[in-house]
Amino acid sequence: MENDKKALPPLMVGIGIILFSIGDAIFKVLTSLGIYWWDFLVFGVPFEILTIFIIALVSKNFDRQKVYQELMPKRFTFPILRGVISIFAIASLFISLKELPLSITTMLIQTTPIWMGLISLFSYNEKPSYLTMISIFLGMIGIVIIVNPTVDFNGASKFLIFPIIVALINALMNLIITKRPHDAKPMSYALVLFILNGFAGLIIWIYFGYKFPNLYQLILISLSGFIGAIAFLFVSYGYSIARGHFARTGVMGYIQLPSAVLLGILFFNESPPLIAYFGCVLIIFSGLMVLNSKSN
Numbered sequence: 001m002e003n004d005k006k007a008l009p010p011l012m013v014g015i016g017i018i019l020f021s022i023g024d025a026i027f028k029v030l031t032s033l034g035i036y037w038w039d040f041l042v043f044g045v046p047f048e049i050l051t052i053f054i055i056a057l058v059s060k061n062f063d064r065q066k067v068y069q070e071l072m073p074k075r076f077t078f079p080i081l082r083g084v085i086s087i088f089a090i091a092s093l094f095i096s097l098k099e100l101p102l103s104i105t106t107m108l109i110q111t112t113p114i115w116m117g118l119i120s121l122f123s124y125n126e127k128p129s130y131l132t133m134i135s136i137f138l139g140m141i142g143i144v145i146i147v148n149p150t151v152d153f154n155g156a157s158k159f160l161i162f163p164i165i166v167a168l169i170n171a172l173m174n175l176i177i178t179k180r181p182h183d184a185k186p187m188s189y190a191l192v193l194f195i196l197n198g199f200a201g202l203i204i205w206i207y208f209g210y211k212f213p214n215l216y217q218l219i220l221i222s223l224s225g226f227i228g229a230i231a232f233l234f235v236s237y238g239y240s241i242a243r244g245h246f247a248r249t250g251v252m253g254y255i256q257l258p259s260a261v262l263l264g265i266l267f268f269n270e271s272p273p274l275i276a277y278f279g280c281v282l283i284i285f286s287g288l289m290v291l292n293s294k295s296n
Contacts, residue, residue, distance in 0.1 A: 009238045014255045016234030019227050021256045024106070025263060026224040028097045033217055036208075037094035040221055041201020043213060047225030048194045048232075055233065056187055071191050073184035082176045082189060083196035089169040090197065092162040099159040106260055108163035110143050113254065115171035135286035139254040142286065145279030178239045186236035190229065254283045 030040065052071070060066035073079045096105040113136055177189055184192070205211070213221060258280040 012234045012238030016231045016238065017256045018259045019231035019234065021106075021259045021263065023224050023227045023231060024093070024097065024102070024256075025260070025267075026220055026227070027094065028102055030217065030220055030224070031094060031098040033220075035213060035217055035221070037091045038201040038204040038208070039211060039213060040094070040224070041090070041197050042205045043218060044221045044225035044228070045194050045198030045201065047222045048229040049191065049198070051226050051229035052187055052191050052194065052233075070185055070187050073188040073192060075180075075183040076192070077183070078176050078180045079184045079189050079192040080196065082173050083193040085169050085172060086193050087197055087200045089166050089173070092165040092169075096159065096162040096166065100163070102260070104160075105163045106257055107143050108160065109167050109170070110140075110254060110257060111164065112167040112170045112174075113139065115168050116174060119171055119175055138286040139283050142279040142282030143254065143257055145275055145282065174235075174239050177236055181240040186233060186240050189236050189240075190232045193232070194229070254286060258283055 027040075056067045056070050060070060093105075093109075096108075177186070261280060
């Protein structure tokens, strides 16, 4: 039973990360179609909020009191803080996907577990074990092997900061929900985040001029909104029950790269070199190592 409790947070986060990788692929398509991040927030956030409400209603058997308790934060400070910084994350993600190769963006975002490990070093409640640190190192080696990046620093270097910003903000968002699980339930955190995202997107959308997506773009936006909401819930629930295992659970973020490789093979007819599969093995092995580690 105790092992099941330890395995559940990484499992939920891993599923959420895979869904996020699918969403990133859709975001990449949207940027190629001329959709900006504020367009997504205006038209995608309603689908995210609707998804949250439907899940809350069904899971609570349409009991309005229970739904209210599930969606209303007990304290607003940290849910609002998490929602505000997430706006900068999604803006940076869209800029990264528009200006950089998907592989480079994904590799740099995968530094999130590193930031989480570094943040945990300053926590009085958690110290990452040596095995966790080794697994982080192996995971990063696997990422480099898979991506095998070659960056044109003359044109792309100025945009490399944006995926790093995403990674750092992801780490801070994960820290908030791990350390402040009693301030709000995962659905509350997600709902506040989506509402603030939508409000910010609407202001910027009005400022730059009204632009309505066509039917195809709207379908992609709604699909990415639905997937994003489900992914946020999985990740939020995973971190909310990961007490004392912040860095350990964060290593599951490495799953995004091998899942991206698989998506490329299935849907984009990509053929990664054989060495990329070795990188996937390293990443999976690092995840198995951390799952069986003992937290200090």
